[in-house]
Amino acid sequence: MELSKELLIDLYTTMVRIRRCDEKVIECLFAGKLITFYHSCQGQEAPGTALGRSLRKDDYLYYNHRGHGLPKVLPKGMSPKTFIAEHYGRATGAAKGYAGFHNCDIEIGIPGMGGMVGGEATLAAGTALACKLRGKGQVTANMFGDGATGRGPFHEAMLMSATWKLPLIWCVENNRYQQWTCISLTHPKEDLADFAHGYGIPSAVVDGQDVIACYEALQPAIERARAGKGPTLLEFKTYRFRPHVEGFPDFSVQCEGGCRPEFEVEEWKKRDPIKLMEATLLEKGVLTEADIERIHREATEEMEEADRFSADSPWPDPKGLDQALYAD
Amino acid sequence: MREIKYMDAINEAMKEEMSRDETVYLIGEDVSQDIWGTSCDLFEMFGSERVRDTAISEAAIIGSAVGAAIAGYRPVVNTMFADFAMCGADELLHKAAKWRFTHGGKIRIPMVVRAPAGGYSRLGPEHSQCPESLFMRTPGLKIAMPSTPYDAKGLLKTAIRDNNPVIFLEHKNLMGHTGPVPEEEYLVPFGVADIKREGTDVTVVATGFMVSLAQEVAEVLQQDHDVSLEIVDPRTLEPLDLDTILASVRKTKHLVVVDEETSRCGPAAEIGMLVMENAFDYLDAPIKRVAAANYPIPGGYLEQFVLPQPQAMADAVAAVLGREKLDLQGKVVAKGAM
Structure with missing residues (x-):
């Protein structure tokens, strides 16, 4: 698969924007400006970028808590302004300040995120059913972490999607840690893609640090869903560079010293998805050092502007509580 | 006025609303048969696309209804026993009830969960409950509890047209009760005793x-x-x-x-x-x-x-x-x- 120069630059730029936005949110958290918590997505920018840039505007995307959806919703078209404003609890936020971190924009096919790990799976099955019934070639994607595969509803939804051949792309980002517990303690096998065998659907294990590989793996899965042939399970091997949640140590009780081993983190950092793509694009002559510097500078400026916009935005009016609770 | 059974009143409401609006579909375990007798000819009339029998997967049944509702459909779930809805508690009490609010009122979740409720049939602790307090303490849900065939039909039609998740507690013991139900169409509004x-x-x-x-x-x-x-x-x-x-x-x-x-x-x-x-x-x-x-x-x-x-x-x-x-x-x- 030969990806166009424009697409390659777009994938790279999107990942840089995600990284800058994540850094900005963390900076604001420690500056006391955030009104909620934050789960950094640094290191896991590639799979969501590839997914968000592969979907149509009228396709649906369910996401999970890592980066509060940042690496999925930004590529699908959400503005960093509304993303950060939500974390500031402002009325201009992606959930009008009602959730702090459950970002939503149904106009661009982002129905939202829940508070239970893996809780979006059954909803994704229903949204995919709606896509199928409507018959306009829409698909639904659900990107979630390895921890979600421990939950019953995920398997119920997999079963339903496989039986009814729903237009669904199941994307698991396997970063090997559910909060602080290593997958070796919770799952009998490292490859979560193997779950697909039991449901009789295709699957693939993908290098989740290589955005081009992620993009290439997604295309047949999406085409298959659009063609009415049913779901696919893609497993992206990836890693989070920072602790599960900001402000806590990088716990991992079963590891020596009670934390994730530093060498493991350092090994994975050598495979930073942004740096890998940067090297590829320089090598291909798609970008110059000057282009890269400009992309980073513009992303930084964009996030500073989003921060200013959020800080200047009004608080939500509590008079709106009733309207938010029930629809007319 | 003619008199019909409570179960037939529910069946009529389903038929009328499914005919009126093609985004309405019925989903659950053995809903094409329904042990309480409310399905009758629904499967023959509307087929397997709109009368959807599922695996024993309550979370997926209720959760998928939420997901379809967000995307513009009007699913009607039948949980067979109200007690079984507990297996989809996250989907019902969190997703259905809270997602509109959580997301600042930007989405609508028009769905009905029909939950055949109640005891007096000696079916034991997990097939006999009337769990309305669980739903009452969950803002975001509406709760209908019809006591007559007239109310059952009119409230169910209103429930299906409502743009919010509605728990419809049809009572198992009332299924065979008869009462007057007009031939012509009517609705029973919510919030009117x-x-x-x-x-x-x-x-x-x-x-x-x-x-x-x-x-x-x-x-x-x-x-x-x-x-x-x-x-x-x-x-x-x-x-x-x-x-x-x-x-x-x-x-x-x-x-x-x-x-x-x-x-x-x-x-x-x-x-x-x-x-x-x-x-x-x-x-x-x-x-x-x-x-x-x-x-x-x-x-x-x-x-x-x-x-x-x-x-x-x-x-x-x-x-x-x-x-x-x-x-x-x-x-x-x-x-x-x-």
Whole structure:
């Protein structure tokens, strides 16, 4: 698969924007400006970028808590302004300040995120059913972490999607840690893609640090869903560079010293998805050092502007509580 | 007016709404058959795309309904037993109830969860519950509890057209009850209580199967003891028509609240408190409640000692009126008593 120069630059730029936005949110958290918590997505920018840039505007995307959806919703078209404003609890936020971190924009096919790990799976099955019934070639994607595969509803939804051949792309980002517990303690096998065998659907294990590989793996899965042939399970091997949640140590009780081993983190950092793509694009002559510097500078400026916009935005009016609770 | 069964009234509502709006579909375990008799010809009429039998996956049934509703469909779930809905608690109490609010009111979740509820059939603790308090303490849900065929049809049609998640607690014991239902189309609005029996001495607020039981009790109390009960059926617990309840209390000065849910933290507790807050000065006596005793519902013989019984209703009426005893002499028997 030969990806166009424009697409390659777009994938790279999107990942840089995600990284800058994540850094900005963390900076604001420690500056006391955030009104909620934050789960950094640094290191896991590639799979969501590839997914968000592969979907149509009228396709649906369910996401999970890592980066509060940042690496999925930004590529699908959400503005960093509304993303950060939500974390500031402002009325201009992606959930009008009602959730702090459950970002939503149904106009661009982002129905939202829940508070239970893996809780979006059954909803994704229903949204995919709606896509199928409507018959306009829409698909639904659900990107979630390895921890979600421990939950019953995920398997119920997999079963339903496989039986009814729903237009669904199941994307698991396997970063090997559910909060602080290593997958070796919770799952009998490292490859979560193997779950697909039991449901009789295709699957693939993908290098989740290589955005081009992620993009290439997604295309047949999406085409298959659009063609009415049913779901696919893609497993992206990836890693989070920072602790599960900001402000806590990088716990991992079963590891020596009670934390994730530093060498493991350092090994994975050598495979930073942004740096890998940067090297590829320089090598291909798609970008110059000057282009890269400009992309980073513009992303930084964009996030500073989003921060200013959020800080200047009004608080939500509590008079709106009733309207938010029930629809007319 | 013609008389039809409660189960057939539900069937008619389903047929009419599925014909009217092609985004309405029915989903659940064996919904093409439905053990309570409400499905009849639905599968023949609408086929497997709109009458969807599923695996035994309550979370996926309810959760998928939420996901389809967000994307513009109007799913109707049937959980077979209200108790089974607990297997989809996250999907129902979090996703269906909260997602609109969580996301700042930017999405709509028009769906109905039909949950056949209630005891008196000796089916044991996990097939007999009336779990409305779980739903009442969950803002974001609406709750309908039809007590007659007329209300069942009219409320279900309203529920399906509502743009919010509605829990529809159809009572298993009422399925074979008959009552007048017009041939022509009608809706029963949410949040409008119905005075099922007018009276002067005591207001009895009752829901679901308790309404018919209270009506029988009221008849005997009138005949044998010259006590006049006014039975107010809220029909929906959310929204709750508090005004009609308060108006009745101001008239009778006495209140008994009857419901089939476990007494502790049940609807009777909430309604009693609301009346105390809003009409205390009108009451001539403390409010009494009649509800299930604070045990799991036993199977078999012991069930009758836990679920509300007619004489307990008469005793509560006697208590608020300051009377010694109003003996029903066994003239009213709840199904399931031995």
